[in-house]
Amino acid sequence: MNGSVQREQFTQLVMPHLDAAYNLARWLVRNPQDAEDLAQEAMLRAVRFFSGFRGGDPRSWLLTIVRHTCYSWLTRNRAAELAEAFDEEAHSATTSEASVNAAGSSQYYSSPEAQVIAQSEAGRLRRGLDSLPVVFREAVVLRELEGMSYKEIAEISGVSIGTVMSRIARGRERLREALGAPPPPLVVTEAPAKAAANKGPMP
Amino acid sequence: MTCEESRRFLTGYVDGELDLVHSLEIEDHLRGCAPCTDMVKRDRTLHSAMSLNNLKFAAPESLRRNVEAAVANAFPEEARSTKPTVMEFPRRERSWQWAFAAAAMFLFAVLAWKLVPQRQPVFDSASDEFVSNHIRSLLPGHLADVESTDQHTVKPWFNGKLDFSPPVQNFEAQGFPLIAGRLEYVDHKPAAALVYQRRKHYITEFVTNARGEKDAAETHSSQQGYNVIAWTRDSLHFWVVSDVNLTDLEDFAHLLRNEAPSQPSKQ
Numbered sequence: 001m002n003g004s005v006q007r008e009q010f011t012q013l014v015m016p017h018l019d020a021a022y023n024l025a026r027w028l029v030r031n032p033q034d035a036e037d038l039a040q041e042a043m044l045r046a047v048r049f050f051s052g053f054r055g056g057d058p059r060s061w062l063l064t065i066v067r068h069t070c071y072s073w074l075t076r077n078r079a080a081e082l083a084e085a086f087d088e089e090a091h092s093a094t095t096s097e098a099s100v101n102a103a104g105s106s107q108y109y110s111s112p113e114a115q116v117i118a119q120s121e122a123g124r125l126r127r128g129l130d131s132l133p134v135v136f137r138e139a140v141v142l143r144e145l146e147g148m149s150y151k152e153i154a155e156i157s158g159v160s161i162g163t164v165m166s167r168i169a170r171g172r173e174r175l176r177e178a179l180g181a182p183p184p185p186l187v188v189t190e191a192p193a194k195a196a197a198n199k200g201p202m203p
Numbered sequence: 204m205t206c207e208e209s210r211r212f213l214t215g216y217v218d219g220e221l222d223l224v225h226s227l228e229i230e231d232h233l234r235g236c237a238p239c240t241d242m243v244k245r246d247r248t249l250h251s252a253m254s255l256n257n258l259k260f261a262a263p264e265s266l267r268r269n270v271e272a273a274v275a276n277a278f279p280e281e282a283r284s285t286k287p288t289v290m291e292f293p294r295r296e297r298s299w300q301w302a303f304a305a306a307a308m309f310l311f312a313v314l315a316w317k318l319v320p321q322r323q324p325v326f327d328s329a330s331d332e333f334v335s336n337h338i339r340s341l342l343p344g345h346l347a348d349v350e351s352t353d354q355h356t357v358k359p360w361f362n363g364k365l366d367f368s369p370p371v372q373n374f375e376a377q378g379f380p381l382i383a384g385r386l387e388y389v390d391h392k393p394a395a396a397l398v399y400q401r402r403k404h405y406i407t408e409f410v411t412n413a414r415g416e417k418d419a420a421e422t423h424s425s426q427q428g429y430n431v432i433a434w435t436r437d438s439l440h441f442w443v444v445s446d447v448n449l450t451d452l453e454d455f456a457h458l459l460r461n462e463a464p465s466q467p468s469k470q
Contacts, residue, residue, distance in 0.1 A: 003278040007278035007280075015271075015274070018266070018270060019262045022260060022262035023259045023260045023261075027260075035260075040266055043270045122258060125252065125256055125258060144249075144253045144254070145253070145258055145259050150220045165220065181245070
C-alpha cells in the first residue's frame with residue numbers, strides 16, 4: 001500500500017476529528033491526563049485499522065474506537081462506577097414514575113428556571129455534566145457537544161436508537177436537576193378541570 | 204396521547220428525530236398541554252445554554268504532536284507498491300469525458316422527449332406500479348419507512364426530502380387515522396407515501412410532483428382486487444390505493460380534496 005497516499009487520506013479524513021476524539025475521552029474518563037493517554041491510544045488504533053476503513057463517516061468511525069478504548073479503561077479502573085451507571089439506567093423507568101406529581105400547580109413551569117440555566121456559566125454546566133452517570137453523559141456529550149444524530153450515537157454506543165433517546169432525555173433531566181431546576185409535573189388523568197379542558201378530546 | 208407517553212418522545216421531538224406520525228401526535232398533544240410544552244422549552248433552553256458556553260475540550264498540543272509523529276511513522280513515504288484501496292477519486296480527464304457523454308445523452312433524451320407525441324395519461328401507466336407498491340408495503344415491516352426513526356424531522360416531515368410539500372392531515376375523526384409516512388420512488392419520481400387505516404384495511408396515498416400539469420378529475424381503476432383513484436390538483440398528482448370498498452375509498456378521496464363525503468362516514 002502506498003504510504004504517502006494513506007498518510008494523506010488519514011490526515012484529511014481522520015485528523016480533523018482529533019479534537020472530537022479527545023473531547024469524548026475527556027468527558028468519559030473526566031481527567032485530562034488519562035484522557036490524553038486514551039485519546040492517543042485510540043488514534044494509534046485508528047492508524048492501525050485505517051486500511052480496514054471503507055468509507056462512511058470518519059468521525060463516527062473514530063469515536064467508536066475512542067469509546068471502546070475508554071470503556072476498556074473504565075472496566076479496568078472504574079468498574080464500580082460503570083456498573084452503577086448501567087444499574088441506574090435499568091432503573092430509570094421506575095425513577096421517572098416517581099416524578100408523576102398531582103397536576104395543576106403552575107408554579108413549576110412558570111418558574112424562572114429557564115433563565116437560571118441560560119445564565120449558567122460554563123463551569124456549572126461542566127460540573128453538572130460531570131456528575132451524570134457515564135452512559136447518560138456520553139449520550140448528552142455526543143448530542144449536544146458533537147451535534148450527532150441519534151443514529152450515529154446509536155452506532156457509536158452500540159445500542160438502539162430508542163435507548164439513545166431515553167439516555168438523552170434522562171441525561172438532560174439529570175443535568176437540569178444538578179443545575180437546580182426540577183421537572184414540571186405530569187398532568188395525570190384525574191387532573192383539575194382546567195388542565196382537563198386544556199387537553200381537549202385527546203385520549 | 205397522554206403526558207406520560209408524550210414525555211417519552213419529547214426529547215426526540217426537540218432533536219427533530221421523530222418520524223412523521225409521532226411528530227404530528229406530539230404537536231397535537233403540545234397544543235393542549237402546558238407542562239409538556241414547557242418541557243420542550245426546557246430542553247431547548249438547555250440546548251442553547253450548552254452551545255453558548257463552549258463545553259468542548261480541545262486536544263492538547265502534546266497529543267497532536269504525538270499523533271502526527273505516529274501517523275508519519277505508520278505510513279512511510281518510500282513504501283510505494285500496490286494501488287490504494289481506500290476511496291480513489293476519478294481522474295480529471297476521465298471525468299470530462301463522462302461529462303461530455305452525459306451531456307450528449309441528456310440532449311438526446313430531451314430531443315426524443317420532444318418528438319414523442321402527447322404523453323399518455325399518467326394514471327393508467329402508473330397505477331400498476333402504485334398497486335404493487337401498496338401491496339409490497341403491506342408485507343411485514345414495510346408499512347412505515349424503515350429508516351423513519353433516522354430522519355431529521357420536524358413537521359413538515361417531508362421538507363428537504365422532496366421538491367414539493369405534500370399536504371398531510373390526519374382524518375382520525377372521520378375514521379381514517381394516519382398511521383405512517385414514508386418516502387417512495389414510483390412513476391420515475393420521488394413520492395410521498397402516507398398510510399391511513401380504515402378499520403382493518405390500509406390505504407396508501409401517494410403524492411408526486413406534477414409541476415406544469417393541469418388539474419385533472421378523478422379517474423378510477425381496479426387491479427388485482429385493489430381500487431385506485433387518481434387525480435391531479437395544484438400541481439400535484441394524487442393516487443389512493445386500497446382494498447377497501449370503492450365507496451369508502453371515494454369518501455377518503457373526497458376528504459383529501461376537502462369535499463363533502465358522498466354519504467355520512469362513521470365507523
